[in-house]
Amino acid sequence: MSWTEERVEKLKQLWSEGLSASQIATQLGGVSRNAVIGKVHRLSLPGRTKSGGSAAPQQTRATSRNTAAPRAPNFASKAAGRPAGSGSSVNAKATASTTSSAPRSVGATALKQEPEAEVATQPEVARNTDNNVVPIMRKIALTELTEMTCKWPVGDPTQEDFYFCGCDASENSPYCKYHAKLAYQPVNERRRAS
DNA sequence: CCCTGATTCGC
DNA sequence: GCGAATCAGG
Numbered sequence: 001m002s003w004t005e006e007r008v009e010k011l012k013q014l015w016s017e018g019l020s021a022s023q024i025a026t027q028l029g030g031v032s033r034n035a036v037i038g039k040v041h042r043l044s045l046p047g048r049t050k051s052g053g054s055a056a057p058q059q060t061r062a063t064s065r066n067t068a069a070p071r072a073p074n075f076a077s078k079a080a081g082r083p084a085g086s087g088s089s090v091n092a093k094a095t096a097s098t099t100s101s102a103p104r105s106v107g108a109t110a111l112k113q114e115p116e117a118e119v120a121t122q123p124e125v126a127r128n129t130d131n132n133v134v135p136i137m138r139k140i141a142l143t144e145l146t147e148m149t150c151k152w153p154v155g156d157p158t159q160e161d162f163y164f165c166g167c168d169a170s171e172n173s174p175y176c177k178y179h180a181k182l183a184y185q186p187v188n189e190r191r192r193a194s
Numbered sequence: 195c196c197c198t199g200a201t202t203c204g205c
Numbered sequence: 206g207c208g209a210a211t212c213a214g215g
Contacts, residue, residue: 002206002207003206003207020197020198020199021198021199022197022198031208032208032209033198033199034208034209034210034211035207035208035209036208037198037199037200037201037208038200038201038206038207038208038209039206039207039208040199041199041200041201042206042207047199047200048198048199
């Protein structure tokens with residue numbers, strides 16, 4: 001899988017939000033955390049001087065890894081697309097606009113009750129543009145969200161035209177019937193088995 | 195042992 | 206440019 005503009009963009013976003021490389025890799029799908037880290041470096045993104053970071057120079061290696069056998073060919077379901085574009089052409093890809101970072105954090109904070117890591121920051125949608133067409137978006141504001149309303153974000157949270165679906169949500173799900181399917185579509189394997 | 199990011203280097 | 210292997214640390 002290659003690094004498309006969208007994937008790189010998402011990588012930047014998630015990375016800047018402080019998500020771990022493995023988390024990012026999981027959400028992007030199809031890549032390992034090493035790939036993510038490697039890409040981060042190549043993009044010259046600011047690394048994490050925080051915990052886990054180690055800038056210790058290591059050199060006593062080189063010949064250690066010459067002929068290595070593949071270990072864990074990390075596989076993951078691939079997906080493309082973003083929820084924002086599902087119903088309308090509201091935003092497309094507006095992440096870069098407004099220098100203020102943490103675009104999604106707004107929604108994340110408000111929706112803290114929803115499974116962040118599970119649903120992923122931006123659930124995938126992909127195909128079925130004509131088949132499933134659904135959503136009767138009520139276009140409600142952040143403050144109008146209740147436990148009864150679908151909390152599916154639409155558009156760029158930093159923009160004025162950002163809104164939530166607002167349809168009737170199921171008891172179990174923070175989303176309406178339609179968006180719940182989209183949200184939980186990428187059923188990647190999560191976590192290790194213990 | 196789990197995890198984190200950092201680095202190297204064959205591809 | 207990409208990322209597995211590996212390292213170094215919490």
